Amino acid sequence: MAKVADTILFLLDPLEGWDSTGDYCLSCLFAQGLPTYTLAVQGFSDLPPKKHIDARKKLSKIVLKRFSEDKILLLDTPREAVMLLRQLANQKQRHLAFRDRRAYLFAHVADFVPSEESNLVGTLKISGYVRGRTL
Numbered sequence: 241m242a243k244v245a246d247t248i249l250f251l252l253d254p255l256e257g258w259d260s261t262g263d264y265c266l267s268c269l270f271a272q273g274l275p276t277y278t279l280a281v282q283g284f285s286d287l288p289p290k291k292h293i294d295a296r297k298k299l300s301k302i303v304l305k306r307f308s309e310d311k312i313l314l315l316d317t318p319r320e321a322v323m324l325l326r327q328l329a330n331q332k333q334r335h336l337a338f339r340d341r342r343a344y345l346f347a348h349v350a351d352f353v354p355s356e357e358s359n360l361v362g363t364l365k366i367s368g369y370v371r372g373r374t375l
Contacts, residue, residue: 242269244346244371247328248277252312254284254295257302266306273336278313279303280324285316343373 242248248269252258258266287295303312313327314320347368354362 241346242275243272244344244369245275246333247331248275249324249328250277250279251315252279252281252299252303254281254287254299257299270306273338274334275336276331276334277307277310278324278327278331279307279310280313280315282315284314339372341373343375344371345369345375346371 281299284292284295299312303310313324315324345366345368347366349365349367351365352362353365354360
């Protein structure tokens with residue numbers, strides 16, 4: 241899905257950022273080419289006020305390993321959600337070279353219709369969105 245997405249929203253845990261599975265997924269995303277992204281934290285206001293500064297420093301250090309000094313948006317109030325939507329709408333899209341070279345499909349519906357002779361042979365009907373070059 242990340243290959244056909246224009247923007248990815250990463251929702252981070254306020255204490256840990258991401259776990260080992262998330263780290264593996266990030267490695268895969270960086271290997272294929274990461275589209276435009278935004279980082280957000282939800283649940284930060286649920287932390288005790290004394291832990292806010294420590295959690296913010298720890299989260300910044302974790303994020304700095306993968307993302308170069310990107311701003312982390314909070315997502316706990318409706319006002320912050322509106323600011324996030326504004327950020328997503330106004331950010332400049334990153335250009336990924338592989339999208340210019342090949343067509344790719346985001347499948348919305350897939351249906352296999354077996355032939356009359358065998359259930360193992362048939363027609364695969366896929367409908368969705370073609371991106372990149374034309375088929």
